[in-house]
Amino acid sequence: MANTEHDELASLLRETNEAEQSLTDQEAITETVEENTTIASSFGDGTFLWDEDPLSGYTPSCEDTRIMEDKISRIEKQLQYLLSKADEFQTQLVWSRNCVQDYGFGNIIPMFLETCQPFFSLLESTARNSNPFCPPQSSNIRMQLLQFSQQLCSRLEQLVLLFASFSFCSLEESDPLSVSHFSIGQCQIDNMKVSIFRYCCPTPFLASSLTGLYKRMRWNVEREIEGEGDGKTYDSAEFYFLCCEDVIEAADDQNEDRSSEGESTETDSESKVSRIWSIGRWVQTYPDPNTEDIIDWVLCSLPCGQYKQLLCLGNEEPSSCTATDCLLGALLSQETHGTFSIIK
Structure with missing residues (x-):
């Protein structure tokens, strides 16, 4: 009897720890996204989004270049963090039997997609937003940010398809709870x-x-x-x-000739x-x-x-x-x- 109670208590503690860990991970993702969304304000003001074209009449200083590289580096770290979380969810799904048996595990996908939305908007708005009061943006920076967006979009798409193959989510648009599509940002042009x-x-x-x-x-x-x-x-x-x-x-004419000669035209x-x-x-x-x-x-x-x-x-x-x-x-x-x- 004591052993049974001990096993039940241990099981309850494991479930509680797993729930707390999941919540902690979600909070960590949200905090990291919010931190990088704050960076967006300094990107969006156009102060360092200069055009490297010499015809623009502006040449960035070494300090400007260093600050911009630091901002890009921080955004790239955020990207790598989100990609690593996607890899972690995939590993849990494929190798953890408990996850496969836990239908609540499917809620991770819509939560994770929603968590990534501010980061997508940061990338798209910074790369595309037009502001007549700011200098033109560097084409190299724009390309980097859009590559980040494309990379995360492709990874999330793979993750959703994998979860759908395990029947954790539906891709049918007629299903109110489906994950047929997700937001990949917003911009103002x-x-x-x-x-x-x-x-x-x-x-x-x-x-x-x-x-x-x-x-x-x-x-x-x-x-x-x-x-x-x-x-x-x-x-x-x-x-x-x-x-x-x-x-x-x-x-084409060649296929018509072959057909008239009685040859197979299936290919x-x-x-x-x-x-x-x-x-x-x-x-x-x-x-x-x-x-x-x-x-x-x-x-x-x-x-x-x-x-x-x-x-x-x-x-x-x-x-x-x-x-x-x-x-x-x-x-x-x-x-x-x-x-x-x-x-x-």
Whole structure:
């Protein structure tokens, strides 16, 4: 009897220690992110985000260079810490039987993704934010920060897919508790606030029906409205997507000749299917977004819309940073010229 009570007490102590350790790790991650978010304020003021182009008329001093290298080093340490936590969670999942049997272990993923959001916003806003009162940012620094963002994004995507393979989380967008996508930062470009999201795997563009179109990224674009008062007011968001679609290409003359001779064209048929990547906008068709009749909105359980392609990116999937660059370039082109430029 005494041994049984001792075993139960020992088990309870182990569970308590594991819970406290998990909470301590989560607090440590949050504190580290908050510390580096504080660094963002000094990055964001543009004091040391100089342009190394001699035509800009400004040459950074040795002290400026040292301070900037120190800030980049601290941000890189934060990146390595988050990557190491991802590796730790993966190791626990793969090698710990207790974790596999503990369904609460799946809560780590949404918590960890949420914890990484401030760091993503630090990277994206520092690399992309435009401020007319600050000197241009160094292209080398911008590239480094976006590489950090891409590296963490890829690692989190792998981690989510691994947890999903163990049935700890769902990737189905129709599931309210799914982890089909996660935030990878926010930035302010001129009068536009852009929120960036990454889908863990190609996801049907419409959850209610199959259209052959699959989304990989989403951008929520809000445009600032000029008005009275100190606070910023934004218009309703526009939704842009990075999508892919399998397109059947026309057969060439050689394949037609082989077919007429009775030869097998199975391999040739497979080669005709090409995956095309594009960026487009969600355009609502019903209810009419410009209508003032509220009855249509009340009676509509699910708004209907279609995908309007804006940019064709070709056969190769772009990285999340490259895709964001393409969209921002198109949006800024639209602001300047009123039209979208097609990127091949």
